[in-house]
Amino acid sequence: MPRSAEIMRIYDGEGDRLMENRDASEKVILLPDTSEMKTPDSRPKLRIMWGQHLLEDVLDGRYASLVCGVNAQDNSRGIIAQVSALLRTSQWDHAGITQHARRLVQKNTVSVVKFDLDTVEVLGLLRPSSREELSLEDLAVGFGIVAQMISRKPQRRPSASVSFLGAQVNRLVNEHGAEPSFETVLRTMHTAGYEGDVYPAVGMWRLTNTGVFGRYPFPASLESMRQGGF
Numbered sequence: 001m002p003r004s005a006e007i008m009r010i011y012d013g014e015g016d017r018l019m020e021n022r023d024a025s026e027k028v029i030l031l032p033d034t035s036e037m038k039t040p041d042s043r044p045k046l047r048i049m050w051g052q053h054l055l056e057d058v059l060d061g062r063y064a065s066l067v068c069g070v071n072a073q074d075n076s077r078g079i080i081a082q083v084s085a086l087l088r089t090s091q092w093d094h095a096g097i098t099q100h101a102r103r104l105v106q107k108n109t110v111s112v113v114k115f116d117l118d119t120v121e122v123l124g125l126l127r128p129s130s131r132e133e134l135s136l137e138d139l140a141v142g143f144g145i146v147a148q149m150i151s152r153k154p155q156r157r158p159s160a161s162v163s164f165l166g167a168q169v170n171r172l173v174n175e176h177g178a179e180p181s182f183e184t185v186l187r188t189m190h191t192a193g194y195e196g197d198v199y200p201a202v203g204m205w206r207l208t209n210t211g212v213f214g215r216y217p218f219p220a221s222l223e224s225m226r227q228g229g230f
Contacts, residue, residue: 016119026205033213046190046216047197054160054199058083061119067146067161067196069134069170070104070113074098077168080115080122089118097124105129110138112145121156123149127170134172136180139164139188147193159196162187166201186216 002045004109009016028050060110074094075081081094092115102208104113107130115122125132127143150156165179174180186198198216213219 005090019195025208027129027208028205029209029211031211031213033215033219043121044190044193045068046093046195047187048212048214048216049160049197049199050212050214052199053105054079055082055086058120059086059158061156063120063197064158065123065150065156067123067125067159067160067194068142069127069162069164069167070097070101072098072102072129074169075101078170079162080124083120084115085120086119087117087119092117101126110134110142110210112142112149123156125170132171134164134175136172136188139185140192141177143189143192143194147195150194150196157196159193159194161196162199163198163201163204178216183216183218190216195227 011019019216030050030067057063066083068081070078070080074099075092078094082098083092084092085095097115101113101124104111105126106128108128110128111126113124113126115215122170123146125134125138125146127138129136146159150159163182164170165182165185170184172179176183182204191196193204204212213222
């Protein structure tokens with residue numbers, strides 16, 4: 001049989017047949033965003049880490065820096081507390097993180113606070129003390145600072161970030177007081193100059209009928225469809 005006629009398989013044995021059309025309540029449809037390219041795309045981009053586990057990847061040492069939200073009230077339920085608790089060599093706990101943030105928080109302006117957790121440096125977007133939620137403007141300012149910090153210190157690469165969506169604390173809202181779309185978050189990060197990996201919120205796994213892309217900027221075909229094209 002000519003190689004062009006061979007059927008590609010993913011799993012060994014009967015795995016492909018068994019996984020075919022499998023009904024799952026939590027899944028995403030990953031779409032290719034480009035045809036096969038002979039040369040890599042060198043433009044700045046964000047990789048979207050569908051199917052990957054942030055905590056495991058951080059603990060495995062895949063990243064030099066991690067971007068997430070922190071506040072000056074209580075960080076016990078935040079991702080930074082989970083990472084610091086799981087890293088045995090970390091000198092931080094959630095109480096110490098909150099005390100440190102309380103010393104540096106600004107009333108009306110977001111700031112970026114560094115936490116050295118030994119194997120990873122957390123760059124925490126510190127929510128202003130006058131607000132109970134992060135705004136898209138806060139996100140833009142914060143990631144502008146993060147992008148500069150990484151540019152000045154390349155050893156902070158590779159870098160990963162949470163999506164800031166579905167957060168228990170440090171909730172992100174748009175101008176209407178609702179959570180923005182994932183695309184809006186990605187656009188804000190990218191426009192601010194950030195280049196790194198972004199981990200989607202767990203709740204996005206329930207969007208079973210929505211096709212997703214593996215990186216941002218999204219392909220031009222999406223905008224064409226939004227304008228009525230194909």
